[in-house]
Amino acid sequence: MENLQNIRVAVDAIVFGYKNNNLYVLLIEQKFGSADKYWALPGGLVKEDESLSNAVIRELHEETNVQLTFMEQLYTFGDDIHRDSRNRVISVAYYALVEASNLEIKADTDAERVQWCKIDEIPSLAFDHNLIIEKAIARLKAKLTYEPIGFDLLPEEFLFSDLENLYCTILEKEIDRRNFRKKILSYGFLDQTDHFSPIKNGRPAKLFRFNQLKYSDLINKGFHFEIKFA
Amino acid sequence: MENLQNIRVAVDAIVFGYKNNNLYVLLIEQKFGSADKYWALPGGLVKEDESLSNAVIRELHEETNVQLTFMEQLYTFGDDIHRDSRNRVISVAYYALVEASNLEIKADTDAERVQWCKIDEIPSLAFDHNLIIEKAIARLKAKLTYEPIGFDLLPEEFLFSDLENLYCTILEKEIDRRNFRKKILSYGFLDQTDHFSPIKNGRPAKLFRFNQLKYSDLINKGFHFEIKFA
DNA sequence: GCAAAAGTGTTCGTACTACACCCATGG
């Protein structure tokens, strides 16, 4: 009854980072395969006895030295039968947001080089990886407006202006500083620390910190995060 | 280099329908396999030379006689390695919304029986299909509030009270009739027909029709559909 | 004292909320 099937299952990892007021993705230069010399997303074939989410975390670690504990599933790419020219391969894509600045990335087993790539300077990648990144960015943009995930891209303690910039950059919109600050603060899940920014320019700025507990409390009370733009 | 991999790829279809003020899912009773006698979602293994979306449309048609042209990808289930006790199988789940009342469903090749099942009377299903449906319902609820997909569950021409009921039922909330009507009509993508409901009870009600063109126009102008509830 | 970024309040308009009565038909 069961038809013989020869389809391989891969996972790919989109890791977003934010530095210097720019959004980046983590890319590797492949060592092997027909896509040799192409830049690509970290990823690879799933092992028979591992879950999809473990597979993607393992591959990411093997290829970039980045160790995560959770990635969110994005989409499964399997409509283009020839997306990999060698075999029929479907790929389950996952994404994560990390604080890029103090993350040690280094090429490993399967990768020649690893690099952060600015989102608007991504070259032509192996397979359908450009398409995958496009979809990931769309998801990121959407999610940014209805879940407080921007904080995952920032250090534990951050400036309000960084948060503001992050939103402006990723969503490609202008925001009124006063209204933005008022709104975010009104939610009450940010703690003001008594530390100040080490930056030498202008008036010193207080550092803030996202309070996961307070946020969870709010959620339980039916709170719904939302940032809208004109 | 390439590890040998023996993972099968399946697709499953969640088809939502709405009748008698209730939300339903399409289920089949399986003919074959270890899950014999269990009810399950329509679905099956992907062929090597077909896209994922074609696979799910084909399986749905083969098993239920329902012919769709589009289904939206929901999620890929592959974290539970033993979700199918026979082999390692990952399943890419798709969902669709149909007008249930005039759809001819009939068991076919791979299914013993086909049936609409009320969403709150779903028995214990084969594999992890209860989990899949749960996830589909969550997505449906979310999507209902920010995209005008409710109309896909209704006939071409429908009563306002049906639309209202649909929202109340699926979202399990109360809505103020006047405000709901005002808001939806203010969007301007509903056409009032000059037909009246054939129902014998009470004052005759006008039938409405969703105007896809007007809606697309609005979207192009930056319009964003949204129905919120207290 | 000047450059650079941080911090802060008020007004206005729009949009959501709450709420109750009359209307058209069939039996």
Add this chain to the structure above:
DNA sequence: CCATGGGTGTAGTACGAACACTTTTGC
């Protein structure tokens, strides 16, 4: 004339949008 569901308006409130000047520091 009664039962049943359809159709409609208004007043109050709350939230988002627009908008500019003062403060603190380093040089």
